[in-house]
Amino acid sequence: LEFPKNYTLKQNNLLTKEIESYISKKSEVEQIFTSVGRSSSLLAVESERDKTEISVKLIDKNSREISASRFFKDLENELNSTFTDVKVRSGIVSLMGGADENPIQIVVRGADKELLMQFAEELRRDISMIPGASNTKLSIEGGSEELVVKFNREQMARFNVNPLIAASSLYTYFAGNRDNKFTSGDMQYDILIRADSFDRSSYENVKGVTVINNFGEPVKLEQIASIEPSFSSTRLERYARISSVMIESQVLGRTVGAVGDDIKAMIESKEFPNGIDFLYEGDLKYQDDAFGSLGTALLAAIVLVYLIMVALYQSYLHPFVVLFSIPLSIIGALYALAMAGDTLSIFTILGMIILVGLVTKNAILVVDFINTLRSKGSSLIVAVNSAVKLRIRPILMTAISTVVGMLPIALSNSPGSEWKNGLGWALIGGITSSMLLSLIVVPLIYIVFDNFKNRIIKTKNNE
Numbered sequence: 001l002e003f004p005k006n007y008t009l010k011q012n013n014l015l016t017k018e019i020e021s022y023i024s025k026k027s028e029v030e031q032i033f034t035s036v037g038r039s040s041s042l043l044a045v046e047s048e049r050d051k052t053e054i055s056v057k058l059i060d061k062n063s064r065e066i067s068a069s070r071f072f073k074d075l076e077n078e079l080n081s082t083f084t085d086v087k088v089r090s091g092i093v094s095l096m097g098g099a100d101e102n103p104i105q106i107v108v109r110g111a112d113k114e115l116l117m118q119f120a121e122e123l124r125r126d127i128s129m130i131p132g133a134s135n136t137k138l139s140i141e142g143g144s145e146e147l148v149v150k151f152n153r154e155q156m157a158r159f160n161v162n163p164l165i166a167a168s169s170l171y172t173y174f175a176g177n178r179d180n181k182f183t184s185g186d187m188q189y190d191i192l193i194r195a196d197s198f199d200r201s202s203y204e205n206v207k208g209v210t211v212i213n214n215f216g217e218p219v220k221l222e223q224i225a226s227i228e229p230s231f232s233s234t235r236l237e238r239y240a241r242i243s244s245v246m247i248e249s250q251v252l253g254r255t256v257g258a259v260g261d262d263i264k265a266m267i268e269s270k271e272f273p274n275g276i277d278f279l280y281e282g283d284l285k286y287q288d289d290a291f292g293s294l295g296t297a298l299l300a301a302i303v304l305v306y307l308i309m310v311a312l313y314q315s316y317l318h319p320f321v322v323l324f325s326i327p328l329s330i331i332g333a334l335y336a337l338a339m340a341g342d343t344l345s346i347f348t349i350l351g352m353i354i355l356v357g358l359v360t361k362n363a364i365l366v367v368d369f370i371n372t373l374r375s376k377g378s379s380l381i382v383a384v385n386s387a388v389k390l391r392i393r394p395i396l397m398t399a400i401s402t403v404v405g406m407l408p409i410a411l412s413n414s415p416g417s418e419w420k421n422g423l424g425w426a427l428i429g430g431i432t433s434s435m436l437l438s439l440i441v442v443p444l445i446y447i448v449f450d451n452f453k454n455r456i457i458k459t460k461n462n463e
Helices: 009-024 068-082 113-128 153-158 163-174 197-201 203-207 256-268 283-313 317-322 325-340 346-375 380-411 418-462
Strands: 029-040 045-058 104-110 133-138 144-151 181-184 187-190 210-212 218-220 225-232 242-251 276-282
Touching (some): 009 029, 104 256, 113 133, 113 242, 113 256, 163 210, 203 225, 242 256, 276 283
Antiparallel strands (some): 133 242, 144 225
16 A cells, blocks of 8 residues: 555544454455554565555465455555555565565666656556556556755855854754753653744744744744755666666566567667666566577487486487377477466476476387387387387377376365466377377378388488
8 A cells, every 4th residue: 555655644544444344344344454654565665654564464265265366456446546545556466475576577778767756657657558467567666745945055154053053953853852851769761852843844833933033032933945846756776877767667467478468569669768767577578588498408308318318228229219209298288278268378388397307208118119119120110009009008098097186186176276287288288188199190200201211221222
């Protein structure tokens, strides 16, 4: 919850209680924990009197008809429309235990702070219009109200006011003076002397603050200084020593990758002012890095499997035939994910890497038995037909047992199951397609490659 900058901690607390009461009436809510005057992210906790963080625990997902993400998005909209002074943002607790970081993060940098903020705000508006982008904001928003007091030295000299005395008087008026103590027995207490909160927050009253001049006469502050209301930034950010601001956005209704692609296309078509550049952070940066690393791991797994089979078969051709079962399994994995409505994530790619080791065994069973029959004198076609007929039973047994073992993971509806469902569906789809297609495609590839090898040998012999 983000309140107006001029809210005191007391005002924050009073309105937060009303919001707590509103949330607790929801039948889906089991427990509420509130930290008034605090907001947190994955790596940091900030103490600010105009912010509050409410952690809401819902009842078991099987006892409600709405998902957590949908519930909190609806609740966010309700609170924003009911409590107009409050800006509400919601997020789901991550595996790390803290609130999710916004997946869309773009750092805009530039030496000219005013131009930087203007362009960042323009970019924020453009991103907020992209379908799926939700709660788009700047990491530096607005500012705190303040009064800027600028002393006029000529007027101070005219009224015989000492600048040091004037500054000290202003400090006491706002921050207070604790030089005096009150002693009661063994205890000693500070005596705070300062203006009350009303006088400190009123522009007209501040103008009437009196300062004692060198002759002991009172002089009003407005006679020796200009007083102007203003706003100050609540924080300063730098990236690589350059002033920066981060544009952050949540994603709703679409995948992070799809929204990220639209944002990248929009930014690439946009003309940036001189001295302003940008960097991708968050999922936009780490997703590409992670997918690239997992892609390298998948390629390495395929190469290692091939080299091991070359050593075992003592042939470069037959292991290559076995590798054709891998693309067949990936086709099934992607199809299963599409049927289940799941997305391609780090967990599903890990499932595909696991498939490399699981599905090659089906092809190995077929190819190895073909080689055995041919070594005993069987013809190519007879050996292929016999291998498929005799190996279909163990292939079906191992594949079906593996699929059944993966069903609890794929169909799980327990809290946090969304993270692992995709892994289960990728394995089930990959193993099923490999089981069905390996018995058809792999034998055909074996025949094609064997005929090709025989033609090469015949050509060499004729030469």
